[in-house]
Amino acid sequence: MSILGTAVVIGLIGLVCGVLLAYIAGRFSVKEDPRVEEAIAVLPGANCGGCGFAGCASYAKAVITGDAPVDRCSAGGAAVVDKLSKLTGRSGSASEPKAAVVMCGGDNNAAKQKSVYNGITDCGAANIVSGGPKACIYGCLGLGTCARACPKNAIRLEGGIASVDPALCIGCGQCVSVCPRGLIRLVPRSHRIHVLCSSPEKGAAVRKVCSKGCIGCGLCVKAEGGVSMTMSGAIARIEYDKAPVANPEAVAGKCPSKCLVNLDLSDRGERA
Amino acid sequence: MRVVDAPYTFRGGVHPPEKKELSSGSAAVELPLPDLLKVPLSQHLGAPAKAVVSVGDHVRRGDVIGSAAGVISANVHSPTSGTVKAFESLPSPAGRVVQHCVIEPDGQDERSNELAPFADWESRTPAELIERISAAGIVGMGGAGFPTGVKVNPPPGKKIHTLVVNGAECEPYLTADHRLMLEKTERVWTGIRILRKILGAEKVCIAIEANKPDAIELFSRIDSDEGVEVVVLKARYPHGSEKQQIFATMGFEVPSGGLPADVGCVVENVGTMSAVCDAVLDGKPLDSRYVSVTGEAVARPGNFIARCGMSFRYLIEAAGGFSVSPVKIVAGGPMMGFAVSSPDIYVTKTTSGILCLDERHTFEYSSSPCIGCGRCNSVCPMRLLPSEMACAIEADDIDGAAALHVADCFECGSCSFSCPAHRPLVQHFRRAKGVLTLRRMQKKAEEDSRKKTEQTHGSK
Numbered sequence: 001m002s003i004l005g006t007a008v009v010i011g012l013i014g015l016v017c018g019v020l021l022a023y024i025a026g027r028f029s030v031k032e033d034p035r036v037e038e039a040i041a042v043l044p045g046a047n048c049g050g051c052g053f054a055g056c057a058s059y060a061k062a063v064i065t066g067d068a069p070v071d072r073c074s075a076g077g078a079a080v081v082d083k084l085s086k087l088t089g090r091s092g093s094a095s096e097p098k099a100a101v102v103m104c105g106g107d108n109n110a111a112k113q114k115s116v117y118n119g120i121t122d123c124g125a126a127n128i129v130s131g132g133p134k135a136c137i138y139g140c141l142g143l144g145t146c147a148r149a150c151p152k153n154a155i156r157l158e159g160g161i162a163s164v165d166p167a168l169c170i171g172c173g174q175c176v177s178v179c180p181r182g183l184i185r186l187v188p189r190s191h192r193i194h195v196l197c198s199s200p201e202k203g204a205a206v207r208k209v210c211s212k213g214c215i216g217c218g219l220c221v222k223a224e225g226g227v228s229m230t231m232s233g234a235i236a237r238i239e240y241d242k243a244p245v246a247n248p249e250a251v252a253g254k255c256p257s258k259c260l261v262n263l264d265l266s267d268r269g270e271r272a
Numbered sequence: 273m274r275v276v277d278a279p280y281t282f283r284g285g286v287h288p289p290e291k292k293e294l295s296s297g298s299a300a301v302e303l304p305l306p307d308l309l310k311v312p313l314s315q316h317l318g319a320p321a322k323a324v325v326s327v328g329d330h331v332r333r334g335d336v337i338g339s340a341a342g343v344i345s346a347n348v349h350s351p352t353s354g355t356v357k358a359f360e361s362l363p364s365p366a367g368r369v370v371q372h373c374v375i376e377p378d379g380q381d382e383r384s385n386e387l388a389p390f391a392d393w394e395s396r397t398p399a400e401l402i403e404r405i406s407a408a409g410i411v412g413m414g415g416a417g418f419p420t421g422v423k424v425n426p427p428p429g430k431k432i433h434t435l436v437v438n439g440a441e442c443e444p445y446l447t448a449d450h451r452l453m454l455e456k457t458e459r460v461w462t463g464i465r466i467l468r469k470i471l472g473a474e475k476v477c478i479a480i481e482a483n484k485p486d487a488i489e490l491f492s493r494i495d496s497d498e499g500v501e502v503v504v505l506k507a508r509y510p511h512g513s514e515k516q517q518i519f520a521t522m523g524f525e526v527p528s529g530g531l532p533a534d535v536g537c538v539v540e541n542v543g544t545m546s547a548v549c550d551a552v553l554d555g556k557p558l559d560s561r562y563v564s565v566t567g568e569a570v571a572r573p574g575n576f577i578a579r580c581g582m583s584f585r586y587l588i589e590a591a592g593g594f595s596v597s598p599v600k601i602v603a604g605g606p607m608m609g610f611a612v613s614s615p616d617i618y619v620t621k622t623t624s625g626i627l628c629l630d631e632r633h634t635f636e637y638s639s640s641p642c643i644g645c646g647r648c649n650s651v652c653p654m655r656l657l658p659s660e661m662a663c664a665i666e667a668d669d670i671d672g673a674a675a676l677h678v679a680d681c682f683e684c685g686s687c688s689f690s691c692p693a694h695r696p697l698v699q700h701f702r703r704a705k706g707v708l709t710l711r712r713m714q715k716k717a718e719e720d721s722r723k724k725t726e727q728t729h730g731s732k
Contacts, residue, residue, distance in 0.1 A: 115611070124706075125699055129611075130611065137363075
């Protein structure tokens, strides 16, 4: 008999709470724009932070409330901008798809090692103790702080140098901000020619520390005609805001130290 | 003067093998001039000096080649007479890239007479003496290189009652300060009197570790003024750190983030004292110093009077070169010094030693996780918790480390020295301190630009 009483009492409590909760849910419900859910579905869901927001959901909300432009998602590209424009009625132009490139080619074979580094595996920590193991003070430290920051595991460490897989890179720029030497750049994917050296030193000084450094000979700029390439002191520079180099094979072949490379960044993996 | 035992001692610390016997017996040797001197333009804490000579100029010994750029900065003088050949960017002993002025000596070693000797220094005003100290480019020679002219000029309202003279030299291997105290006792003493006059300090404590009885003996024989005493510290590392030394000699604790001036003290190294004496009495700027070249990989360890800008290679050759192939070369002592990647590094005002270690005395370790033994916590002379701070920093929680006062760490290395898991604790703390400094600078820059915008808007 007593078990029946308990069941009735518990059941009544459950009923009262249920009614109360149902009332509260109706009375205090927050009306959310249904488009936010749609915008979240449109975004790639990488949560890379490249847009400047905490993740895809908060960017979606900001787009719908009008606090953010529709063209901030570097991972999604033009398709996402189109869909977000349709949702919001605001237009935006997708910037050219970009990929990260590590502007250093000094792997363990090319770059001279000045000492044994035996400390914390972190580029920032190595940089403060005599600048890490390599003699070049501008080059990649090769300890993988960028690889750990990459949300897509697009950065590989091989032979003491980091390199980005363009097919996996979503262009979010997380690696750019963590590199203590500022070696990583987001470049337009249409460009094929890149200078994989960041040392502003003159040729002789570069040669002393690395066999793959830019020695500032200027042959590439001459071959290219100086349209999209210039010499910036003792290093060749690509003008990424101009048109891509027209004759990449011919230009890349000119480089005596092989720091000028002809990279195909057009493969955007499954997002293409 | 009176010799007393230190009334207090700091908590923690370590006592590594001293190894001072390698070089403590050899008197300092003045070296002949090398073919080239490469003088770093940043030999001090603060802004690098601005080059004021150009390539091709003839300079005399004592001419200013780099002038102080800012309040916390110091003049750099030519260490000999000769011709300026070039300016080169080279690594400093601490691993930063610094502009070096390359001077080819002409062999005359002709002195400039820019600074007149103050034979009557006792009748000069403190302001005149401070000006002279700054003009002579004197910086703290114990290691940090803080400009002395700034240190002895505390902000108004901060009365200095005690001058602590640091002759502890607690770093293993190094004997440069020890030899200086033995060979230049009178110069050091005159420097102390000059600084005491500037500061108006009632008391002077000459702090020397008990492992240098000959230096203690020499100072005790000086017929001293009132209020001066030699304080004998127990031989323990890091007694040479200013905060630990103030506590050991007087029992005052410098507040977190504060300076010795906050408790009415100024701490100066004995080398700085001798440099002050040279600058005031003889008008000689600081351009040379005592350097110990020591370690098991050196053929004849010894002490040298080296000019700033001499290469480590030159000094090591003067010490007989390497007896065995060195595995590690350290600028400074083994605890707080910086490992350098080549002997082509140049002596600065703060290079107290060049330590060359052979294979038996170096050790390539791999670090393992913290085992929670707490040794680092019990040896930290600042009473910090290195184990906790390192865990926070490993998890990238710099704010957590800041809350544990990582900024008070002065990188003495006692924690790393005693860690059985060989954790790179000091490197963690240096990284965290670097991040905190960077953040502070960014915040200041932001505030400055905000103020600027507000001002321009206000004027409209």
